[in-house]
Amino acid sequence: MRTLFSGASARAEEQLRDHYSIELIDQKIREADANLRAAKLGLASLIQRERSEERQVEAITGRITELTVRAKAAIAAGRDDMAAQAAQAIADMENELTRRRETVARLEARILQLRQSVETANRRIIDLKQGAVSARAVRREQSIQKRLSRHLGGASAMDEADMLIARVLGQDDPFEQGEILNQIDRELDHRGIGERMSDAGFGPKGRSTAADVLDRLKGK
Template sequence: MFKTLATLINGQNARAEDRVRDAFAIELIDQKIRESEGSLRAAKSTLASLIQRQRAEEKQHNALRARISDLTTRAQEALESDREDMAAEAARAIATMENELTVRAETLNRLDQKVLRLRSSIETGHRRIIDLKQGAIQARAVRREQSIQMQMVKTGATHGSVEEAEELIQRVLGRDDPFERTEILADINHELEGGTITDRMADAGFGGATRSTADDVLARLKSSKK
């Protein structure tokens, strides 16, 4: 029972955390970008220190090689002048410097490797931050679109509302014209009262005319000109 409750509580906490992360996703992205940029700045500072140390080590290494070369020449000249005592002293100094040169060469090699690895890591981190910033721009665009969609839902400007409005418009436009309805009713009443058959018989020449025709108007016009 206790394990079941613990599982449910953990699941609820996880869902709550997901909701918070979704709600503040843009802010979290910006924060992670700032943290990444901070780490990148620290890495660049470390790289600068390593390069500075590397250059100093190279200078000391080159200076030591020059001293060894110079002292070797002097020792050879001492031997040629039968000053073996000075040549031996120079040889001891050269041996010490050669040992130091070996240590400095190893140190310089390790620095070269560290600089190379750190430079590669910085370049990779820089590209990833650029990708993150591009992703953040896309995320903001999506969030704005979602916000607009939510606003449309709140204001009722949804697909269902549009269809409902269109249906109402069609209902209004599809209603019968009351004036046309009145005219049709008048015609029906006229037919029921026998008016229509009377007019047709009068037009056929049976009985007097019940209405004025174009022929009547034309005949009247001709007679008025005589």
Template sequence: MFATIKTLILGIDARAEDRLTDTYAIELIDQKVRSSELDLTHAKQALAGLIQKSRMETRQLDTVTARIVDLVERARAALAEDRQDLAQTAATAIAELENEQAMRRRTVDMLEQRVLQLRQSVETRHRRLIDLKQGAIAAQATRKAQGAHTDIMRNGGAADTLGEAEALIRRVMSAEDPFEQSEILKDIETGLSHGAVADDLADAGFGAPTRSTAADVLARLATKD
């Protein structure tokens, strides 16, 4: 039973941690970006220091090599003049310098190998940091879009407003026109009373006029003058 309770508690804690991570995902991404930038800066500084040390060791190796070449020539010249004492001294110095040369060459090789490895690491970190920054921009844009969609869904928002406006337009456009309706009713009443028949006959000159016309009005005005 205790194992079951422990499992449930761990599950609850995991879900709570997931919710917390989702809530502050953008902030966490920004923090990771800053941390990665700082790590990359330190790696670049370490690479620069390693390259500088490698160059210094290379210069010292070149100096030792040049001294060996110089002493070898001098020792040969001493041997040619049968100066065994000077040739012996030169040979001792040459042997010591050759040992130093071998040691410095191993150091230079080791430093060059480390420079190569660290340079590759810096380049990889640099590419990953670029990808991380682009991902952060995409994540921020996605989060903003999600927030806008959530607000719309929570408040009804633009979707409900547009729907209400469309419903009002349909209601206005489908409403009956009272003027048109009155004209239709008038035509119906006229037809039922056969008043239109008398009007048609009067207009044709059969019987007294049933309604005033513009010609009647002009004739009446002329008579008054």
């Protein structure tokens, strides 16, 4: 029973899908568009973060360059204490610079991956929208064909009309049937024998024939 109920439920679901297929297609496309917009927002956020990290890298690189010049000047002036402080600051900034460059590299890889996914999803949605247009056109054609079939009475009405025509054309000719009946009656009461003997030239002729008329016209 569970198997039967499951089968009936599956068939009902398929029929429902077929009936509302266009609406379901449009809904799925809307959901795909929403997911694509979310992915675009995520991509924009990653790009924004990457740009911020790159600006930080540029700023730190500039400070390291500037502080290196000052440290060299302090060493030249014999101020090793200040040079040591500058060296410590430069080391800290170099460590930070390394971490930020690693972050930028990870962001670049993630952005490239997400950008490819967004482009692929965008192409698929374009294909889906074109497919939806084709599906709606096919559904309209099917609807028109159904209405046309209803107006024409369907194929069964045409078949029935063909059978009626064939039946009328196939009926026996009543005139021919009457002639056959008269001939049968003449044979039954022996009237036909005299007519056939008359036509053969035995005894007087009971009726005029085309041969008689031609003989008379020729003066025989």
